[in-house]
Amino acid sequence: MNEDTSKIVNINRTVIITVFMNIFLLIIKVVAGLMVNSTALIADGLHSGSDVITSLGVIIGVKMAQKPRDEKHHYGHEKIETMVTFLLSIILIYVGAKIGYGTIIAIIQKRQVHFTCFALFIAFASIVIKEIQYQIAFRVGTKEQSPALIADAWHHRSDAFSSVASFIGILGAKYKIYILDSLAGLAVSIIVIRVGIKIFMDCFQQLIDISICTDEMDNVKKVIISKTDTKNISDMRTRRHGTKVFVDISICVDPDINVQEGHEIAREVENIIKEEIENVKDVIVHVNPFCYK
Ligand SMILES: [Zn+2]
Ligand SMILES: [Zn+2]
Structure with a gap:
């Protein structure tokens, strides 16, 4: 097995593991959401479902990028991975902006989070699973030098962060400190947007043929x-x-x-x-x- 094939195998294996974790999250969140009648939880579950699509995009992008040179592309197809990473960074910025927007709307409408042990448990489980996804994707992405997988890893972590915000918000509600929910939401939004912009800028540099140092x-x-x-x-x-x-x-x-x-x-x-x-x-x-x- 040559270097490129083993790179694809390792990346595919990692992405497939994270995809199964997301399908698991999709099911438990939607079922739980239907049980307790929480639209937020159902929406969160559907978000995990949509993450499957971006992860599959990584598999396709990495595979296409490995294609050897052909009649139309004499320098190879490596930039496809850069393009996929570029799209992932835009999605990441969008996710961050959406979290910030949702938080601001909640502040304006003076919405209050309700405390339930069950919601706290789901948020906690989500943090753990998302962080595991980040860890495995980031490690393999770094080892195999795949910017697309690293960007996907950051997406998992941004989801972990937003679950941390939910967790803090729900816990804050237990002690009637409702401001915690807004503060956590805004902090997460800023962190995610920053990571998104960093990846976006790196990709942009690559697309305009940045030189080595x-x-x-x-x-x-x-x-x-x-x-x-x-x-x-x-x-x-x-x-x-x-x-x-x-x-x-x-x-x-x-x-x-x-x-x-x-x-x-x-x-x-x-x-x-x-x-x-x-x-x-x-x-x-x-x-x-x-x-x-
Ligand atoms: Zn996500
Ligand atoms: Zn071609």
């Missing part, structure tokens, strides 16, 4: 100059393409060597770049004659 570039240049017969590096460009990196480099070599020797140096340069920089997909080396003067 300057320190990393300087390091590679040093290694090339010290280990090969490269006299000078006249230009080097890098760009992120989904989770991969493309590198273009122009090197100057002794003008009196033959094509074969020039080619050997270019090969060495390519190998150094692939060793020194993570996830390099392709390197193009242009060879110029060095001008001694």
